[in-house]
Amino acid sequence: MTKPPIADPAIAPIDALLTAHGLRxxxxxxxxxxxxxAHPDTSYTHAQLQVALAGDADVSVKADTPALDxxxxxxxxxxxxxxxxxxxxxxxxxxxxxxxMPTSVHAIPHFECQTCHxxxxxxxxxxxxxxxxxRAAQTxxxxxxxxxxxxxxxDVAVRGLCVECASDAAA
Numbered sequence: 001m002t003k004p005p006i007a008d009p010a011i012a013p014i015d016a017l018l019t020a021h022g023l024r025x026x027x028x029x030x031x032x033x034x035x036x037x038a039h040p041d042t043s044y045t046h047a048q049l050q051v052a053l054a055g056d057a058d059v060s061v062k063a064d065t066p067a068l069d070x071x072x073x074x075x076x077x078x079x080x081x082x083x084x085x086x087x088x089x090x091x092x093x094x095x096x097x098x099x100x101m102p103t104s105v106h107a108i109p110h111f112e113c114q115t116c117h118x119x120x121x122x123x124x125x126x127x128x129x130x131x132x133x134x135r136a137a138q139t140x141x142x143x144x145x146x147x148x149x150x151x152x153x154x155d156v157a158v159r160g161l162c163v164e165c166a167s168d169a170a171a
């Protein structure tokens with residue numbers, strides 16, 4: 001008698017998310033969503049995500065999948081974004097960046113450095129004002145839903161130079 005395979009407890013929540021959003025639970029979907037969920041405060045371009053996934057041997061071994069080709073990754077990112085599991089931002093250089101969509105968030109304030117393109121969440125920096133922003137975002141989204149718009153999310157971006165790039169520029 002053979003023993004049933006032991007389920008990886010880290011995969012179960014990812015499978016549940018994929019199933020709840022009507023997606024197939026493929027090893028590629030587990031790999032991409034798992035990586036982005038493990039790095040929630042970082043946004044990646046398509047190319048950065050492909051390099052990160054290819055460079056993390058532990059993730060590839062756990063997911064039991066070969067490296068994703070460029071087109072498969074594009075399609076997977078697109079599907080994950082369409083169902084609301086990923087947030088897609090377009091920066092000032094018109095580059096798309098993706099990150100895991102936090103649950104129950106209507107507006108995600110973030111700071112994007114114009115030089116190094118690091119993306120930093122601002123919720124902690126805004127502290128008390130983050131609640132005001134969340135209420136304003138909710139009001140705007142409700143007004144748009146009343147007009148018939150669907151599948152809404154909101155992105156609040158502040159752009160400029162981060163502390164490190166500003167001090168490098170001053171030096």
